[in-house]
Amino acid sequence: MPLPSSPLVDRFGRTVNYVRLSITDRCDFRCVYCMSEKMVFLPRHEILTLEEIMALAEAFVALGVLKIRVTGGEPLVRKGALGLLEKIGRLSGLRELVITTNGAQLEEMAKDLKAAGVHRINISLDSLRSERFLKLTRVGELARVLKGIEAARVMGFDGLKLNSVILRERNQDEVVDLVRYAIDRGIDISFIEEMPLGLVDGRDRALDFVSSDEILEQLRPFFDLQPSTETTGGPSRYHQVLGSKTKVGFISPHSHNFCGSCNRVRVTAEGRLLLCLGNEHSVDLKPLLRRDPFDSEALQAAIREAMDLKPQYHEFDLKAQPVIFRHMSATGG
Numbered sequence: 267m268p269l270p271s272s273p274l275v276d277r278f279g280r281t282v283n284y285v286r287l288s289i290t291d292r293c294d295f296r297c298v299y300c301m302s303e304k305m306v307f308l309p310r311h312e313i314l315t316l317e318e319i320m321a322l323a324e325a326f327v328a329l330g331v332l333k334i335r336v337t338g339g340e341p342l343v344r345k346g347a348l349g350l351l352e353k354i355g356r357l358s359g360l361r362e363l364v365i366t367t368n369g370a371q372l373e374e375m376a377k378d379l380k381a382a383g384v385h386r387i388n389i390s391l392d393s394l395r396s397e398r399f400l401k402l403t404r405v406g407e408l409a410r411v412l413k414g415i416e417a418a419r420v421m422g423f424d425g426l427k428l429n430s431v432i433l434r435e436r437n438q439d440e441v442v443d444l445v446r447y448a449i450d451r452g453i454d455i456s457f458i459e460e461m462p463l464g465l466v467d468g469r470d471r472a473l474d475f476v477s478s479d480e481i482l483e484q485l486r487p488f489f490d491l492q493p494s495t496e497t498t499g500g501p502s503r504y505h506q507v508l509g510s511k512t513k514v515g516f517i518s519p520h521s522h523n524f525c526g527s528c529n530r531v532r533v534t535a536e537g538r539l540l541l542c543l544g545n546e547h548s549v550d551l552k553p554l555l556r557r558d559p560f561d562s563e564a565l566q567a568a569i570r571e572a573m574d575l576k577p578q579y580h581e582f583d584l585k586a587q588p589v590i591f592r593h594m595s596a597t598g599g
Contacts, residue, residue, distance in 0.1 A: 273330040274569070276541075276576040284333040284530040285326045289319055289347060291535045293340040295368050296404035297390070299431050299460050303404060314537045316350045318555045322533055323354045325565040332361040335388075339535065342371040348378050355383025364388065366429070370406065372414025376421045386425035386498070387418055388456075393437050394447060402437065419451055425498070427515070428455040432481060433474040441481050442488050449512045456502045456515030457481050478503075478516035485514065501528075519543075525578065539569065541576035549575065 274282040292307050293300075314322075323334060334354060341347055342365075355363045364386040365379070372379075372389070379387070391411065393399040399408040418426055428448055432438050441457065448455040459478060482505070485491060491505040494513055502515030525542075532540040537552030549572040554565055 274573055276573045278576070278578050280526075280528055280576070281330075282529055282531055282573065282576075283331050284335070285323075285331050286335045286337050286530060286532045287319060287323060288337045288339065288533060288535040289314075289316075289341050289350065290339040290344040292343055293338055293368065294343055294370055295340065295406045297368075297392070297406075297431075298402055298404065299433065308536055312536045314535060314552065314555065316346050318537065318552075318559050319350060320353055321555060321559045321562070321565065322537075322551065323357060323360075325562055325569060327357045327359050328562065329566055329569060330359075332359075334360060334363055336363070336365045338366075340368050340370070341365055342367055342375055348375070348382055351379065351384060352382040362386070366390070368403075368406065369411040369414040369418075373410065373417045376414070376417040379418075380421045380423060385423065386427070387423055388427045388429050389415055389418070390430075391415070391428045391444070392430050392432075393440055394443055395440070398437060398440075415451070415453075419453065426451075426453040427498075428453065429458055430455060431458045431460055432476045433460065434476050436474065438476050438481075438484075441484055445485060445489060445507070445512070445514060448514075449507060449510045452511040454504075454513045454515065456517055458517040459519055478518040482516065489514075528576075531572075531576070539572050541572060545577050547575045547577050 296303055362385050363383055365384055366388040369389040392402050396408045399406055430444055432441060445455060490508040491514060492508055494504040494506045496504050501517050504513040504515045506513050537555060539549045539551050541547040554568055
């Protein structure tokens with residue numbers, strides 16, 4: 267019997283139509299808020315194959331998912347990523363294929379990403395100062411990322427957005443400069459409150475925390491920011507910068523909880539379906555995929571059943587030891 271084509275709905279009545287698919291836990295950066303400096307990555311045999319990831323994408327679209335974001339780690343370091351993106355982009359019923367990247371590969375790959383059918387790109391950018399950028403990423407080269415942003419801008423994607431994680435006394439003094447950089451290029455920017463995922467080295471997240479409201483007040487003397495009803499289907503609350511094309515977004519898991527309207531789930535690179543970023547509620551889809559990756563009905567049934575596990579709220583607490591031991595790089599962007 268074919269499965270019903272009704273949308274994915276959790277037990278709190280929220281429709282899930284957005285999936286973030288991680289295709290690798292590896293990254294060419296080591297950002298201080300994302301992973302340990304001496305990160306231990308998963309053995310390659312534990313990572314889903316490209317064929318298994320494609321089977322997941324097909325199953326989710328068949329269940330009414332309209333938007334897929336491909337993430338990592340850094341997705342563009344995965345061999346075969348472009349071919350996978352092209353196949354996902356051709357799925358009938360999928361409205362939007364987007365990726366999140368650190369930008370280091372964009373100078374060489376922006377043209378191919380556009381040809382593969384990627385609609386929008388989110389690019390992590392936490393500083394415009396080379397030495398500080400290196401300190402925050404531990405290994406990243408700012409000039410390379412800025413060239414990548416320009417290469418993507420030239421290609422004319424439907425949207426480019428910068429993502430900036432702001433940490434007190436590390437890069438908070440750059441929020442105005444980052445917005446000006448976005449305005450000058452006609453792109454959007456979102457400021458993200460740090461999420462307490464995994465143990466990090468040598469710092470206190472509670473002391474580093476900067477709220478969205480604090481950043482907004484820091485920006486108001488320099489920009490005319492008007493609340494916007496526009497959305498890209500994710501958790502950002504946007505403000506339009508009057509006199510420009512730029513919107514400034516705020517992703518605020520701590521200060522403005524967005525769980526009530528959550529429309530998304532994640533799949534980690536090893537095939538675990540995460541029902542919430544801030545909880546461990548999950549279902550391991552890898553055994554099912556490895557047993558028979560072509561049994562789409564069984565896969566869809568497992569995804570449907572998992573919706574009953576999706577919690578109502580996340581459990582983030584900056585002052586406590588992480589209850590989520592997986593790092594952001596292992597979570598999927």
